[in-house]
Amino acid sequence: MAITGQPGIRQRSYDRIVVGRARSRRSSHLQPAVLAIDFGSTKVAAAVVSREGELLSSEWLDNPPGRSADELFEAVLGVCRRALGRVQADLIAVGVGCSGPMRYPDGIVSPLNTPVWRDFPLRAQLSEAFGRPAWVDNDAKALALGERWRxxxxxxxxxxxxxxxxxxxGGVILDGKLLHGNAGxxxxxxxxxVWPEGPVCGCGARGCVEGVASGSGLARRVAAAHAAGTSTSIPPGATAREIATAAREGDPLALELFRTAGEAVGRGIASAAALLDLEVVVIGGSIALRAWDLLGPPLESELRRSARLAFTREVR
Structure with missing residues (x-):
């Protein structure tokens, strides 16, 4: 059994870009393209992508706390305009992967780790701003679609x-179709x-995969350890990157945090595999990609321990 921890990436560089966004300036010789937006709680990325899935240009910005809802949306528009300003293409649509929860297909979002956006009409706002059809879905569902496609x-x-x-x-594709559920x-x-006695998650429940393994969950666990007087080299208010650095330097708390994080993700995947009869699991995200050396081994070990049915052991 193996898990794919490195999503496939196709990229192409362009030397110069000219803007061709306005509807009245559409020209048949321009390459049709989509504005793709990845909205996360700590980073916003925008890219212009061809219909064949080639990356034509990209921009990103940090997403620090403290902005109002409108200020945050203006920052999103800014990074999008920079990406559009670097490519010669005919914009035909806008697609967004946004952290959830949300109401689909309305594109009204309430990202758990972005409290200033509650019931924010992201789809309508983007469609109005760019004069093009816009679609908004969960970022992990967008990942699933993209990884299946390319x-x-x-x-x-x-x-x-x-x-x-x-x-x-997470995003699930079953029998070739993306699952949306009641509200997307x-x-x-x-x-x-996955850990009933574990830490409290941002959603309010105890022992969620996210509460144990996410960047925000790791940060809360470090704060709790400091409050309890635990000896550690991890500084107060540490980021996931700093926690990973401490783990690589042998800090016992940091190593324990990543061990339990990997186990939590492995248990979650084993449960999903049993419920859904999966063929493939693709893992992305900043922690998975930047700290796979810490997260991956306990994840694989726990997955082998927990996925005992023959069909769950075939997940790759």
């Missing part, structure tokens, strides 16, 4: 796309309970 899940009809970052999310929130693997 990446590590290519050709799989039954797969889980998982994001381990500031939060933990199907696949929220981050809120499977």
């Amino acid at each position: 990446g590590a899940g290519h050709g799989s009809n039954n797969m889980l796309g998982m994001v381990v970052s500031t939060g933990v999310g 929130n199907a696949g929220h693997i981050g809120h499977i309970i």
Whole structure:
């Protein structure tokens, strides 16, 4: 059994870009393209992507706390305009992967780790701003679609796309179709309970995968350890990157945090595999990609221990 921890990436560089965004300036010789937005609690990325999935340009910015809802949206527009300003293309649509929960297909978002956006009409605002159709979905569902189309899940009809970052999310494709659920929130693997006596998650429950393994969860666990007087080299208010650095330097608390984080993700995947009969799991997100050396081994070990049925052991 193996888990794919490195999503497939296709990238192409362009030397110069000219803007061709306005509807009245559409020209048949310009390449049709989509504005793709990845909205996370700590970072916002925007890219212009061809219909064939080639990356034409990209921009990103940090997403620090303290902005109002409108200020945050203006920052999103700014990074989008910079990406558009670097490519010669005919913008045909806007697509967004946003942390959840949300109301689909309305595109009204309430990202758990972005409290200034509660019932924020992201789809309507983007469509108005760019004069193009806009679609908004969960970021992990977008990951699942993208990886099935062009990446590590290519050709799989039954797969889980998982994001381990500031939060933990999931997107499920079954029988070749993306699952939406009642309000577009199907696949929220981050809120499977894997440690009933574990830390409290941002959602209010105890022992969620997200509460144990996400960047925000790791930070809360460090804060709790400091409050309890635990000896550690991890500084108060540490980021996930700093916790990972401490773990690589041998800090016992940091090593324990990543061990339990990996185990939590492994248990969550084992549960999803048993429930859904999956072929492939693709894991992305900043923690998975930057700290796979710490997260991956306990994840794989716990997955082998927990996935005991023959069909769950076949997940790759």
